Amino acid sequence: MAPVLTDVEKYLTDFQAFEQALPAGEAAWVRDLRRRGIARFQEVGLPTARKGNERWKYTNVGPIASATFHHPVAAPARTPAVAEFRDLLPWQEDWLRLVFVDGRFAPELSDTAGAPDGVRLDSLAAALTSDGQVAEQHLARYATPDIDGFTALNAAFLRDGALVHVPDGVELATPLLLVYLTTEHDSPVVTYPRTLVVLGRNAAVTLVEAYVGLAAGRYFTDAVTEVVLDEGARAHHYRYLREGAEAFHIGTTKVHQGRDSTFESVAFEMGCAIARNDVHVLLDDPGASCVLNGLYMTAGTQHMDNDINIDHLKPHCSSSQYWKGILAGRSRAVYSGRVVVHRDAQKTYATQADKNLLLSEEAEIDTKPSLFIYADDVQCTHGATAGHIDEDAYFYLRSRGLDAETASRLLINGFAREILDGISLAPLREYLDRLTSSSLPEFRFSERR
Amino acid sequence: MAEMEGSKVDHREPLLTVRNLHVAAGEVEILKGLDLTVYPGEVHAIMGPNGSGKSTLSNVLAGKPDYEVTDGEVLFQGRDLLAMTPDERAREGLFLAFQYPVELPGVRTRQFLKSALDAIYQHRGRKPLSIREFDKLFKEKMQLVQMSPELMQRSVNEGFSGGEKKRNEMLQLALLDPKLAVMDETDSGLDIDALRIVAECVNRLRGPERAFVLVTHYQRLLNYITPDFVHILVDGRLVMSGGPELALEVESKGYDWVKQAAGVGS
Numbered sequence: 001m002a003p004v005l006t007d008v009e010k011y012l013t014d015f016q017a018f019e020q021a022l023p024a025g026e027a028a029w030v031r032d033l034r035r036r037g038i039a040r041f042q043e044v045g046l047p048t049a050r051k052g053n054e055r056w057k058y059t060n061v062g063p064i065a066s067a068t069f070h071h072p073v074a075a076p077a078r079t080p081a082v083a084e085f086r087d088l089l090p091w092q093e094d095w096l097r098l099v100f101v102d103g104r105f106a107p108e109l110s111d112t113a114g115a116p117d118g119v120r121l122d123s124l125a126a127a128l129t130s131d132g133q134v135a136e137q138h139l140a141r142y143a144t145p146d147i148d149g150f151t152a153l154n155a156a157f158l159r160d161g162a163l164v165h166v167p168d169g170v171e172l173a174t175p176l177l178l179v180y181l182t183t184e185h186d187s188p189v190v191t192y193p194r195t196l197v198v199l200g201r202n203a204a205v206t207l208v209e210a211y212v213g214l215a216a217g218r219y220f221t222d223a224v225t226e227v228v229l230d231e232g233a234r235a236h237h238y239r240y241l242r243e244g245a246e247a248f249h250i251g252t253t254k255v256h257q258g259r260d261s262t263f264e265s266v267a268f269e270m271g272c273a274i275a276r277n278d279v280h281v282l283l284d285d286p287g288a289s290c291v292l293n294g295l296y297m298t299a300g301t302q303h304m305d306n307d308i309n310i311d312h313l314k315p316h317c318s319s320s321q322y323w324k325g326i327l328a329g330r331s332r333a334v335y336s337g338r339v340v341v342h343r344d345a346q347k348t349y350a351t352q353a354d355k356n357l358l359l360s361e362e363a364e365i366d367t368k369p370s371l372f373i374y375a376d377d378v379q380c381t382h383g384a385t386a387g388h389i390d391e392d393a394y395f396y397l398r399s400r401g402l403d404a405e406t407a408s409r410l411l412i413n414g415f416a417r418e419i420l421d422g423i424s425l426a427p428l429r430e431y432l433d434r435l436t437s438s439s440l441p442e443f444r445f446s447e448r449r
Numbered sequence: 450m451a452e453m454e455g456s457k458v459d460h461r462e463p464l465l466t467v468r469n470l471h472v473a474a475g476e477v478e479i480l481k482g483l484d485l486t487v488y489p490g491e492v493h494a495i496m497g498p499n500g501s502g503k504s505t506l507s508n509v510l511a512g513k514p515d516y517e518v519t520d521g522e523v524l525f526q527g528r529d530l531l532a533m534t535p536d537e538r539a540r541e542g543l544f545l546a547f548q549y550p551v552e553l554p555g556v557r558t559r560q561f562l563k564s565a566l567d568a569i570y571q572h573r574g575r576k577p578l579s580i581r582e583f584d585k586l587f588k589e590k591m592q593l594v595q596m597s598p599e600l601m602q603r604s605v606n607e608g609f610s611g612g613e614k615k616r617n618e619m620l621q622l623a624l625l626d627p628k629l630a631v632m633d634e635t636d637s638g639l640d641i642d643a644l645r646i647v648a649e650c651v652n653r654l655r656g657p658e659r660a661f662v663l664v665t666h667y668q669r670l671l672n673y674i675t676p677d678f679v680h681i682l683v684d685g686r687l688v689m690s691g692g693p694e695l696a697l698e699v700e701s702k703g704y705d706w707v708k709q710a711a712g713v714g715s
Contacts, residue, residue: 391514396551399511400565400621401539401572410564414555414604437560 007065008045012038014071014190015156021073022159025129029136030158037145037155046149055148058334058366059276059305064248069190069220071157076102080183080214082109088242089179089210090431096121097177098162103191105160106181114174120165121176124194127163134165134198142226142254142282150250154192154224161194164207168200168230175206175425180223182247184215195225199233199261206236206425211251213244213271223251229261231285237265238428241275245300249275257317259285266423267294268432269304280309283317283345294323295419295432298331298363299442305334312345312375319349324419325356326412327363328443337369337382345375352382357415359389359408359445389445408445413437464489464526464629464660465510471520472502472509479505481685482521487629490657494671495664496696497682498704503664504548506682507633510662511545512538525629539565540572542628546618546635553605558617561605562587562624569625590623594650612643619650630654631662636670648673668700681707688713 015038046065047056079101082091098121099109105123112121120127120134127135145155162178180193199205211221221243229235243249249272255263267277281290290310298304310319325333335354352369369382389411397407416436423429465487472480479502487493497503509516510523512535523530525541533541553561567577578586591598594616606614615635622630632651636644651661651674663676671679671693679696681689683704688711689695699707 390551392551393553395513395535396547396553397556397561398535399513399539399545399547400561400625401536401568402565403536403568404534406564406568407536410556410561411553414553414557417555417604 008042010068011041011153011156018071018073018157018159023129027128027132027136030128030132033140033145034156034158037152037158040145040152041149041156044149044152055307058336059274059303061250061274063274064220064250067188067218067220067248069188070185071190072102072185075104076183078183079106079108080181085181085212085214088212089240090208090428091177092175092427095175095177096172097179098123099179099181100160100162100193101181102183102189103160103180103193109179116170116172118167118170119172120163122163124161124163124196125159135163135196138198138226138228139196140226142228142256143224143252147252150222151224151252154194154222154252157192158194159192161196164195164197164205166199166203166205169202170200171204172206175208177208177210179210179212180221182213182215182219182221182244184217185219188218188220190220190222193221193223195223197225197227197235199227199229199235201230202232203230204234208238208240208425208428210240210242211249212242213247215244216246217244218246218248218273219244220248221250223249225251225253227253227255227263229255229257229263231259231261233258233261235263236424237263238423238425239265239267239277241267241269241271241277243271243275245271245273247272250278251276252278253280255279255281255290257281257283257285257288257290260287261285262288263290265290265292266419267296267306269294269296269306272302272304274303276305276307278307281311281319283310283312283319284314286314286316288314289318291422292319292321293419293422295325295416296323296333297326297436297443298333299328300331301329302331303333304331305336307334307336307338309338310340310350312339312341312348312350314344315346315348317345317348320351321353321369322419322422323354324415325354325365326359326415326443327356327365328359330360330362332364332366335365335367335369335384339371339380339382341371341373341375341378341380343374346377348375348378348380350378350380354384356386357389357412358386359443394445405439405444408443409437409439411445412440412443461488462527463487463524465662466524467521468523469521470509470523471518472505473517473519474505474515478519479685480509483682483686485680485687487660487662489628489660491678492655492661492663492674492676493678493680494676494696495662495680495682495687496666496668496699499666501682502685503666503682504633507545507548507631507664510631511535511543536568539625539627540569544622544625544627544630546615546622546630546632548633548635548637550606550614550618552607552609554607556605558601558603558605559587562621565621565625586624590620593623593653594619595646596620611638612640615639615643615647619647623650623654628658629660629662631664633664634666635663636665636667644670645673668696671696681711683708683711683713686713
């Protein structure tokens, strides 16, 4: 009989097999980082403790800890064809793209041909064995293994991912799509996507980071993204989550902003049994600004947790958060917005809002926008709402001949519109407009009678 | 009422037949045996004081939840209207112009009306309009109701003035082409110019195939729309019926006179 392994031991076994299969020629710092990751993980494990665990208070990761996932060491046996997944995400033929299948770079699905000189769009695997300068300087400096067991594991199993480096003064005009696909396996797998985006002075990029599941069954994505913006850099960042219905997804995004840089991000989240989107932005130089918006849609028994943190460290920075949730069935969502205005951060402007549309009596939202202000000359607002579908609006639509489904669709799409209108990348906005107004049976408004 | 007009034999089928309609909201009975027959092409005005059940009648005809029909029946083109969902009623050709049109933030007017028209066309076995055909029709109807195209760029009714909302109701009426339009206090909250525009729309949309039921508190709308029949609703029943002159009589003598003349509690 196989011995029963603790959750930490399960990953240690995987790690040993993983380490042995690593290619030769990697720099010492990469191996050190992995060792730090696994050591940290051994120390802290996954954050399953419920008591005194403020960051994970509303999200029980017990099901992730108790499940057994296999980390595929070998490259995937088969690469899916574009036709198998392109409808699941905002795929545009003329965009630049890096595609990863089960955590490994898939060059045949990727296209970086149109990138301007000096711009580096590459797989991390390649970067770690060749010129690792940008990677060495930045990787795991912001999303360190010390944050929690998830970032520790991601560092321990670091192997591949996306490296985006736009040097000083270069604006990448063509949008860049990063796709992390998980395919069907005989037994549940775990992958560790890693993304590093480094923008030089006055560099600009439009980036869509997509996590897409082709597997109906259970799997686990433990993703970490770091975005570094030098002075005057501008990033339009979209995080698109469309994992399988049984998937677990834990994502950590760390953003470090220099002087006068802007980071504008919109998240769209759908699918997943348990999902967490951890975002932390450091406004570390005067004049930096960020916009963090998001739209989450949950149904069935799904659980979606957005933990959005902004640290205002320096004066004259602004941040705004606008999130909206559409909750159906017995699903549950969490929004924790946390803005800290540090003592030196005078003239800070910060807003935070979260609004939720509950389509059923059983859906549940825990929303807690919070502000911690240690400076005295600031302008900050926050608020949150949750409500059911407006029965009068619903009747109005139906009185014009629209059946229950169409009326629901129009109201859901209407609720999403404020977030969609904030997306400046037109093909993505149009894609999400179609998606949120399409027939989504699990998102039908359930009538009282 | 039309069917009580005496010796005149009408071979047409009634569009709407309301018989002994009793309706309650919660514990309170609001309609207490209402009878009404409407033939195609007719315009009926139903006047009544506050609390007489005017809006209840409009809402029950359109299928708004929150009301309980405790007795009686309503036939629309011979079919049981009360058994239909609100959207079925609309597709069958019933239209309610709301007293308080609802604002629908984020719902685009064009998409909303195209969806509604598609549903109605499909029900009538007609091919849905192409985007181009729809836009042409839409533009035409906007001109009919003198609506600024700029308003149509906004979400449905969002930030519209009272008059703009009512005009939007008329636009929808014109576009969806119902057989019976029930107008629930369309005149309330309108200034005289807006009232005139709304009345003009009704007059233009009158025709041998289409009937109107105008529900109103005041006679003034009837200065611009001449109804075929006027009924007075008091305490949940139509207690008096007549021609257009009845409206003027009620206006000058007041509803207390109606109650006395009809012998209902004051």
